[in-house]
Amino acid sequence: MKKILILGGGTAGTMMANKLRKNLPLTAWEIKVLDKDEIHYYQPGFLFIPFGIYQPEDVVRDKKDFFSKGIDFEIAEAAKIVGEENKILLKDGSAISYDILIIATGAQVVPEETPELKGELWYKDIFDFYTYEGSTKLAKKLENWEGGKLVINLAETIIKCPVAPLEFTFLADAYFTEKGMRDKVEITYVTPLSGAFTKPKATKMLSQLLAEKKVNVVPDFYLQRVDNERKVLVSYDDKEVPFDLLVSIPVNKGADVIANSHMGDEDGLNFVPTDKQSLQSQQFKNIFVIGDATNVPASKAGSVAHFEAEVLTDNILNYIKGLPFEEKFDGHSNCFIETGFGKAALIDFNYTTEPLPGKFPLAGIGPMELLKESRINHMGKLAFKWIYWHMLLTGKTLPVSTAMSMTGKEVEEEVLV
Amino acid sequence: METILSAPLLATNEEGYLKNYTEWTEEWACAIAAEHNIDLTAKHWEVLQWLRAKQAEGVALSLRKVGNSGIVDIKQLYALFPGGPLKISSKIAGIPKPASCI
Numbered sequence: 001m002k003k004i005l006i007l008g009g010g011t012a013g014t015m016m017a018n019k020l021r022k023n024l025p026l027t028a029w030e031i032k033v034l035d036k037d038e039i040h041y042y043q044p045g046f047l048f049i050p051f052g053i054y055q056p057e058d059v060v061r062d063k064k065d066f067f068s069k070g071i072d073f074e075i076a077e078a079a080k081i082v083g084e085e086n087k088i089l090l091k092d093g094s095a096i097s098y099d100i101l102i103i104a105t106g107a108q109v110v111p112e113e114t115p116e117l118k119g120e121l122w123y124k125d126i127f128d129f130y131t132y133e134g135s136t137k138l139a140k141k142l143e144n145w146e147g148g149k150l151v152i153n154l155a156e157t158i159i160k161c162p163v164a165p166l167e168f169t170f171l172a173d174a175y176f177t178e179k180g181m182r183d184k185v186e187i188t189y190v191t192p193l194s195g196a197f198t199k200p201k202a203t204k205m206l207s208q209l210l211a212e213k214k215v216n217v218v219p220d221f222y223l224q225r226v227d228n229e230r231k232v233l234v235s236y237d238d239k240e241v242p243f244d245l246l247v248s249i250p251v252n253k254g255a256d257v258i259a260n261s262h263m264g265d266e267d268g269l270n271f272v273p274t275d276k277q278s279l280q281s282q283q284f285k286n287i288f289v290i291g292d293a294t295n296v297p298a299s300k301a302g303s304v305a306h307f308e309a310e311v312l313t314d315n316i317l318n319y320i321k322g323l324p325f326e327e328k329f330d331g332h333s334n335c336f337i338e339t340g341f342g343k344a345a346l347i348d349f350n351y352t353t354e355p356l357p358g359k360f361p362l363a364g365i366g367p368m369e370l371l372k373e374s375r376i377n378h379m380g381k382l383a384f385k386w387i388y389w390h391m392l393l394t395g396k397t398l399p400v401s402t403a404m405s406m407t408g409k410e411v412e413e414e415v416l417v
Numbered sequence: 418m419e420t421i422l423s424a425p426l427l428a429t430n431e432e433g434y435l436k437n438y439t440e441w442t443e444e445w446a447c448a449i450a451a452e453h454n455i456d457l458t459a460k461h462w463e464v465l466q467w468l469r470a471k472q473a474e475g476v477a478l479s480l481r482k483v484g485n486s487g488i489v490d491i492k493q494l495y496a497l498f499p500g501g502p503l504k505i506s507s508k509i510a511g512i513p514k515p516a517s518c519i
């Protein structure tokens with residue numbers, strides 16, 4: 001009997017377990033999933049909790065309920081991966097060996113990386129919304145907040161769901177407007193990027209939206225520390241931004257087990273060097289990496305993990321048969337961007353094609369608008385929760401192609417100079 | 418000004434980044450540095466060489482990686498290349514503008 005061990009039973013690990021189980025005989029392959037935590041959080045829902053749009057109970061389920069028959073799910077924390085010996089060590093010192101290892105340990109926020117971010121004001125006037133605890137505490141804070149300077153800050157450029165901070169900003173504008181107190185709140189978006197987003201066309205569209213919603217943008221601001229006493233953000237080049245309420249997206253890092261195993265890349269952020277097309281680890285041939293845990297230059301998003309899972313399933317099946325990899329991950333990413341007041345925008349892109357305007361065909365639901373606000377996009381965003389629990393995790397095929405398609409996208413004629 | 422005039426004319430993109438990083442020369446680097454009011458010291462050169470070596474290895478660069486290089490920390494990099502440390506140092510090093518991942 002051979003064994004596939006999946007480290008991490010979150011979005012990507014759960015999908016991979018279910019997909020592989022369908023394709024591998026029970027008599028020849030054992031599939032084991034290990035996670036340190038029993039609860040599966042629907043992380044995209046963390047965005048809506050601070051504004052009372054989702055309740056905390058909407059985003060929690062039992063991890064064990066999402067694995068199909070024939071998958072062995074165990075709660076335990078891995079302390080170290082020993083790739084040379086094809087085994088992992090658990091916190092309690094015991095070892096689990098494998099023939100194939102899939103690393104799906106995700107990304108976590110680490111406020112401790114930034115001096116004084118997790119200081120006196122943490123969960124008083126400084127919050128994150130990337131965790132269950134942060135988003136639920138922020139909901140309570142917003143309920144009674146009387147207004148002032150609201151600052152949204154990204155401490156790093158590599159974060160999961162890179163559009164979530166913008167969505168939070170748009171929803172905050174709508175929330176305070178609907179509460180009749182928008183005039184009492186000054187909203188400032190402080191980012192280490194040179195603009196609202198990294199890709200030119202999307203940045204232009206999103207910057208216009210921020211301006212329409214009267215949000216100040218402070219670009220090129222790389223956070224060094226937080227001054228709790230004076231309530232200011234301080235950058236590496238000594239710029240300062242004052243706040244009354246800070247919503248921080250702390251530095252995102254891969255799991256601690258990656259650092260303990262010396263398997264992270266040179267950024268020191270514990271993301272695993274991974275071949276961006278095959279998703280094989282660059283260090284060990286029988287280790288594959290998926291989801292937020294990789295260092296591939298694609299968004300860290302559930303939709304990306306889904307497209308990766310389609311490719312990785314085929315690649316692992318080929319690997320088992322001793323055949324070369326046939327499927328290549330193209331960096332496909334598909335993200336709804338909530339823009340407030342019941343609307344959303346949609347972006348669809350990959351490693352080489354930036355988000356473009358146009359229409360996005362979706363079988364059975366109808367065309368969505370790309371790079372433009374619409375109500376149907378917002379319906380799509382809300383429908384994602386149902387799709388996530390009922391289709392994505394269980395490994396069903398979604399009505400979206402794995403490779404990015406140019407159908408519906410408007411390409412400008414290249415201007416020749 | 419003399420350095421700028423004597424800078425070899427190399428093909429750059431619309432943002433001034435060298436199209437082919439193998440064409441890079443030290444004179445060119447000095448000229449571009451001068452455009453940004455930077456006098457290149459030994460420390461600057463060390464950073465520039467490190468950036469070029471990483472580019473040759475195919476490593477995607479970030480401020481954090483330079484900060485972990487052992488040559489400078491992030492604060493010192495800001496002092497060496499004020500304004501946009503990674504963007505400006507990359508330009509002078511003749512390597513492409515760093516694409517921050519999303």
Ligand SMILES: Cc1cc2nc3c(=O)[nH]c(=O)nc-3n(C[C@H](O)[C@H](O)[C@H](O)COP(=O)(O)OP(=O)(O)OC[C@H]3O[C@@H](n4cnc5c(N)ncnc54)[C@H](O)[C@@H]3O)c2cc1C
Nearest residue numbers: 008010011012035036043044078106161291292301302303
């Ligand atoms: C606020 C927010 C909004 C988002 N919005 C969207 C959205 O709209 N659309 C979208 O597509 N994506 C969105 N995402 C991103 C999406 O949630 C993630 O990209 C996705 O969950 C990644 O899946 P993963 O399996 O790689 O990691 P995770 O789902 O985080 O799973 C990692 C698992 O590994 C386990 N683990 C870690 N270390 C160990 C260890 N040592 N031993 C055992 N187990 C371990 C963890 O307990 C966890 O269960 C959002 C994320 C956030 C935070």
